[in-house]
Amino acid sequence: MTTTPAVPRGLAGVVVTDTALGDVRGREGFYHYRQYSAIELAQTRGFEDVWYLMVHGELPDRAAAADFAARTAALRTLPAEVREALPAIARAGAGAVSGPLAGLRTALSLLGASAGFRPVYDIGAEQRREDALAACAAVPTILTALHRLGRGLSPVEPREDLPHAANYLYMLTGSEPEPAHARAVEQYLISTVDHGFNASTFTARVVASTGADLAACLVAAVGALSGPLHGGAPSRALDTLDAIGTPDRIDGWIREQVLSGHRIMGFGHPVYRTEDPRSRMLKSLAQGFGGPLVDFAVEVERQVEAILAELKPGRELHTNVEFYAGVVMELCGLPRAMFTPTFSAARVVGWSANILEQAEDSKIIRPAARYVGAPPPQPVPAP
Template sequence: MDTTVDVPRGLAGVVVTETGLGDVRGREGFYHYRQYSAVELAERRSFEDVWHLMFRGTLPADAAEQAAFAAETVPLRRLPAEVRDALPALARATALSGPLAGLRTALSLLGASAGFRPVYDLDPQRRAADALAACAAVPTLLTALHRLGQGLEPVEPRDDLPYAANYLYMLSGREPDPVRVRAVEQYLISTVDHGFNASTFTARVIASTGADVAACLTGAIGALSGPLHGGAPSRALDTLDAIGTADRIDSWIRERVLAGDRIMGFGHPVYRTEDPRSRMLRGIALRFGGPLVDFAVEVEQQVEAILAELKPGRELHTNVEFYAGVVMELCGLPREMFTPTFCAARVVGWSANVLEQAADSKIIRPAARYVGPPPPRPVPLPAWVRSAW
């Protein structure tokens, strides 16, 4: 009996499980983490508070609970000696591909050295401990790989700095500016989770096999590295560079749209209205001000007008990558670290999804419809055998 069911390409709109972690309501331009608006969380809370929410189910009840969670995570920032010693060679090996490629190997090594075991064999507390350790180590791994790739020594994490400030400190080696720290922290919070995107789904598929946390996160990083997923912030900024001046916006965009090219930073597979993350990041960019922000706003306005003219009814607006690139540029992050910075936030959402999936031991195993030549066909004998007969 055939029990297969045809679904849209890419599983668009197909519900594959239930989750208590959050949701994206694309027609409303709204998304949330558990019961809270993600944008409001970015405006009012710290990254650690949101991390606590995703892992423990609630925001910290008071300063004592907040401090206790920080006390758990801070020591986990420091890398085991065997991982730290391997990073120079890893940075050399990934010199052309960058820190995100290096992170795949480094995180796998971290899991192996820490003795991460398959989530199928662990109780919920041990799974959560492994996930917490992986999340805490990711910023240290990313910044160390970046600095080694630049011929610089890694900067050890500081116990007195929160997550976002410590990330910027390890990246630059300088005391981070509070204004830039808060801007990056708001970006990090806004990208912790976003429904069943490609990388989150990848993490859950691997978790459904019972694999260890590092394996789940490594697979998610691989999915994130694609330019159609997390690889777009620097490309959106590259678009601004390619346009160059305001008088070239119209001709440059029209030429690309008519050629069928994708305009990086515009359009989203879920939102049918303005991306709320883009709206928030535009506000952050406007607080900085300056020529780059003015130009980005003008490009946004003209591109949306051109897309409305040439693709009527499509509702194509800026997505998170457009102003994320602008904000990270203004905060001094190198472009090769834009997507890794996204990863430093999303690893928390991936891990929360891994823990949720691990509580359900049903393996994710969809089907495919075969469309090749009709089987079975006789297997031909090799020519030399036929001639010998």
């Protein structure tokens, strides 16, 4: 009789493969892309440099950086078949909670078909990289167009002369962004490119292990991200601030939520057992802007951590990336409906890097499940 090894729920802590892309060291409050601190990269480099690092395994020199930025900027314009379909996709998803994120699944499928993406199993590494670059460059254009179309506005065509983050804000608003806003969003995007084997990244790799085309892998990842337990918390964290309203209501509101068993959005993380380094960086960015929203968020953080320490002793519960991400994006003029889509515009680079890495391994990911139903075989009853 073959016995199936016991594993923790959700595969927590189970190592399923080797990767050279990065890691999350939760007890240390540290994560990295390749051999570099992700936070240090966000503080010192541009988005295109980090994108290059994830694809090529090294940071570019100035010449390579300029060439890569020009190549990817030229890929921002959507194929005609995709562009023409976006109004219908936007109309179909107008009432959906996930809005542009739901539309992205359809648009990515169409992009893969119109661009002729072939199964990663059937093509070489160079073509896989080209497909990945095309998809990653197109995602911000798709998301911003769907957002604007959903509000009765015309899409804004991408500009090749703007860096990745600035172009994203330009396509979203129709105006060239303030440099401080563009840089803050860029740092947020860099900090969320990759983060270990989270649900969407693992999903992308599972589909890649079947040899499917790159668009299929990304559609699956977007589907995983759309779940509120994964990518939906930035706007919910701001909703918490709205629900509290004023500093004098913080203590009573938080205690009521905790004692009722409700989760405080923006606090706690399944991996980190100390402060989330992304939250620390984004808090610093928010405080650089200043203002009533930032002051209120800082006070809410202080009181929530104190209350959680009192009511849940022994547990390390701090702000995660979503708490201050929502604050920073609000300050930079992004609508809340675009918080999670903006996250996906960054994470698509990490997903693609994981897909490329997985495609080098021809072994399909095929785990087992332990059957716990009625003992078979049972006689089939007569009709």
